[in-house]
Amino acid sequence: MGGRFGDGAVVPEPEGEVWHEEWHPRALAVTLAAGALGAWNIDVSRHAREALRPPDYARFSYYEKWLAALADLLVARDVVSPGELSGAAEPSQSPLAAKKLQAADVPAALARGGPADRPGGPDPAFGPGDAVRTRPFSENRMVEGGHTRMPAYAAGRVGRILRRHGTHVLPDASAHDLGDRPEPLYAVAFPAAALWAHPEHPGDEVVLDLWQSYLEPA
Amino acid sequence: MPHDHSDHSHGPDHPHTLLPPEPALRVRALETLLERKGLVDPAALDAIIDTYENRIGPRGGAQVVARAWTEPEFRAALLEDATAAVADMGLYGRQGEHIVAVENTGTVHNMVVCTLCSCYPWPLLGIPPGWYKSDAYRARAVREPRKVLAEFGVTLPRETAVRVWDSTAEVRYLVVPRRPEGAEGLDKEALAALVTRDSMIGCGLAVNP
Known part of the structure; x- marks a missing residue:
């Protein structure tokens, strides 16, 4: 939705305010705990949120998107059955139960994280200062309608490489169980005037992290 | 695949519609189901919440x-x-x-x-x-x-x-x-x-x- 018009003001809030509804912390925690079962990766879960019906995506609050995507994923990955989800069927013990995140392991699991850099992959084709053009569409090239991290507002635009980030998992593949397919990842700077018809200031820039296959020499 | 239109054996394309629409009830339904299936430990959820509420x-x-x-x-x-x-x-x-x-x-x-x-x-x-x-x-x-x-x-x-x-x-x-x-x-x-x-x-x- 980067660049979209009509959304109104951004409303600041005090620093101590972590949750906004009583059910928010539980929604976050159950999503993280279910993710820890290892039945999907972070790209699959992002795609599940994006794959909600557009009216649902627009209407759901942030954590409502998480919950809906979690329910969809649990069924899609055969972790729960539709009958169990609706309450029509008695829940059966899951074979994944051995992977249940234990309370004692929570600090270590959260501290461990899940790095996205990988060894190997193609050699870097670009270096800092190189001019690049993004591919002309913000679609997944391997899977029609699939996940990508190329925002529509930056497709087909010319920028320059600001820095290299190493070699990272390609979400377009990872979100669809096509493996990590690691690629060089770059921070690419675009002048505001290359992105917007009415830039606020000629010196302003937007920087995006983009994978090598999203880019071509310009 | 998380979004496979060709496979209807698992019910609707968007199974979340099987849950109650009200978010607080959705969370409770999901947590209860996952707990009964042996997939989620409520104490682990408390620990996650405590981490982001009080520690990080x-x-x-x-x-x-x-x-x-x-x-x-x-x-x-x-x-x-x-x-x-x-x-x-x-x-x-x-x-x-x-x-x-x-x-x-x-x-x-x-x-x-x-x-x-x-x-x-x-x-x-x-x-x-x-x-x-x-x-x-x-x-x-x-x-x-x-x-x-x-x-x-x-x-x-x-x-x-x-x-x-x-x-x-x-x-x-x-x-x-x-x-x-x-x-x-x-x-x-x-x-x-x-x-x-x-x-x-x-x-x-x-x-x-």
């Missing part, structure tokens, strides 16, 4: 900024390899596996957004604020950052360029705000108190002492 938050990032303001060697290390520099302070973790620190100066003001979802440096700043996850911020921060900054009460001089970082990958950005004038005599703890969460996202400035 923007005060971690503020310690990093205060050190960068006062220790030139640490500042250099932070700008060179922030992931390693903050890991040495125990601030590595989920949604902070690859950190880049960007420093505000008189000529560049950095600001962070995630237009595609809500990527945010959790180990340094905790759970993102509501506005960071809002459609309005995600839509507007890249197109009209100065108007958004004005809504936070920040007006930048024309000679300062705005550089907006759209977190489209797994790299998480920490803004190092400018050290306020008049903070010379303060120790690190007092300096950290000047570093607001919003200033480390680039939507605010460090407060004056």
Whole structure:
């Protein structure tokens, strides 16, 4: 939705305010705990949120998107059955139960994280200062309608490489169980005037992290 | 596949419609089901919530900024390899596996957004604020950052360029705000108190002492 018009003001809030509804912390925690079962990766879960019906995506609050995507994923990955989800069927013990995140392991699991850099992959084709053009569409090239991290507002635009980030998992593949397919990842700077018809200031820039296959020499 | 239209053996394409529509009931239904299937331990959920409510938050990032303001060697290390520099302070973790620190100066003001979802440096700043996850911020921060900054009460001089970082990958950005004038005599703890969460996202400035 980067660049979209009509959304109104951004409303600041005090620093101590972590949750906004009583059910928010539980929604976050159950999503993280279910993710820890290892039945999907972070790209699959992002795609599940994006794959909600557009009216649902627009209407759901942030954590409502998480919950809906979690329910969809649990069924899609055969972790729960539709009958169990609706309450029509008695829940059966899951074979994944051995992977249940234990309370004692929570600090270590959260501290461990899940790095996205990988060894190997193609050699870097670009270096800092190189001019690049993004591919002309913000679609997944391997899977029609699939996940990508190329925002529509930056497709087909010319920028320059600001820095290299190493070699990272390609979400377009990872979100669809096509493996990590690691690629060089770059921070690419675009002048505001290359992105917007009415830039606020000629010196302003937007920087995006983009994978090598999203880019071509310009 | 999470979204396979060809396979209807699992019921509707969007099984979430099988849950009660009211979010609080949805959460409870999911938690209860997963607990009964042996997949979720309610005590683990409590531990996750406790972590982000009480243990991880923007005060971690503020310690990093205060050190960068006062220790030139640490500042250099932070700008060179922030992931390693903050890991040495125990601030590595989920949604902070690859950190880049960007420093505000008189000529560049950095600001962070995630237009595609809500990527945010959790180990340094905790759970993102509501506005960071809002459609309005995600839509507007890249197109009209100065108007958004004005809504936070920040007006930048024309000679300062705005550089907006759209977190489209797994790299998480920490803004190092400018050290306020008049903070010379303060120790690190007092300096950290000047570093607001919003200033480390680039939507605010460090407060004056």
